[in-house]
Amino acid sequence: MKNEMLTVAEAAERITSGAVMAIAGAEELLAGLPRGRWIGGTSVYFVTETGGAVVRDRLFCTTFPEATDATARHVDVAGLPGLASGYHPHGFTMIMIPAFSTAHSDFAVHGQEYDGLFNQPLLGWITGVHLEDVGKCAPMVFDGATGIGYDEGAVLLHVALPAEASIDLDILNIFAQGDAEEHRFVFSDNGFSTKTATVGGTPVDLAKYIAEKGIDTRLPLVANYAGALVNVSIQSIDAETGEVKFYAPIVAGVEYRLAGALGSYAEAFAKGxxxxxxxxxSCNCILNYLYGDLEGKKTGKFTGPVTFGEIAYILLNQTMVRMDIGTAA
Incomplete structure (x- = not known):
């Protein structure tokens, strides 16, 4: 595969040549692309060859010359459980979902129950906007087959590969669950925000509890799903209303533990x-970008969009997801 920052004109030329592509960039740039075998999502944050940066005038384009066929499509929320119906016999599927949408929540809570979801590598990300524009304009996804943009549902790119191709899908999560009993939380409802939680069987005002305990909100809450650690990161706390907002939805009845302290966040991420x-x-969480101080800095040789959530079969948060295509031994 090939990763590049391209102008709209350069990306359009690549699309019209028949290339299979995943594209990230500002909404107005994605809206100007021709129809083809591609999907796109909004982000203005990127890790490039020269380091992390906000880029508004170019598109991050990944081209898959290994592809033997590809199908781009949009599914609405009701169609999400059937997303695996489009899988090619040998290949992978990319998925993009707008942040804070109904689809975002549904996929987080129910995605692992979708029929056939784990039958082939599924990867992608949650699209976003500049942090100053959160709540002001909606994150978008684009179906390259029609050129239409959506603020709800998901876009999928089902990619077929030669039989000899191998796919390596991996997750970098620098966090583990902490051990402190006072930092274990259970919630009564699903959603992107809450005012209360239960700690040790006692209901607490979560915003006040975080303040009183001096909890470092750069650390995510981590759930353990049969050995798979899934982060939920705190977006903001409104001291007046007591509302705590998250970048991924919390799931009722699941125990979340505050992640253990890292020491230097930037050093831990660089080491990973x-x-x-x-x-x-690769796609890399906006919180790694912020807390790992990635602006102007590289993350090894990984390049890609900075996202509001990552997908490697299931929804992840405060991680980096990466995929490599090779040849089976």
Whole structure:
């Protein structure tokens, strides 16, 4: 595969040549692309060859010359459980979902129950906007087959590969669950926000509890799903209303533990990337970008969009997802 920052004209030329592509960029740029075998999502944050940056005048384009066929499509929320029906016999599927949409929540809570979801590698990300525009304009996804943009549902790119191709899908999560009993939380409702939680069987005002305990909100809440650690990151706390907002929906009845302290966030993340990433697809959480101080800095040789959530079969948060395509031994 090939990762590049391209102008709209350059990306359009690549699309019209028949290339299979995943594209990220500002809404107005994506809206100007021709129809073809591609999907796109909004982001203005990227990790490029020269480091992390806000880019509004170019598109981050990943081209898959290995593809033997590809199908781009949009599914609404009701169609999400059937997303695996479009899988090609041998290949992978990319998915993009707008942040804070109904689809975002549905996929987070019910995605692992979708029939056939795990039958082939599924990866992608939650689209976003500049942090100053959160709540002001909607994150978008684009179906390249029609050129239409959506603020709800999901876009899928089902990619077929040669039989000899191998796919390596991996997650970088620098966090583990902490051990403190006072930092274990259970919630009564699903959703992107809450005012209350239960700690040790006692209901608490979550905003006040976080303040009183001096909890570092750069650390995510981490749930353990049969050995798979899934982060839910805190977006903001409104001291007046007591509302705590998250970048991914919390799930009722699941125990979340505050992640253990890292020491230096930037050093932990840099160590995790360890110089790798050339020729691979990756997407990296906006919180890694912020807390890992990635502006102007590289993450090994990984390049890609900075996202409001990552997908490797299931929804993730405060992680980096990467995929490599090779040849089976």
């Amino acid at each position: 990337t360890d110089g790798a990433g050339e020729g691979q697809y």
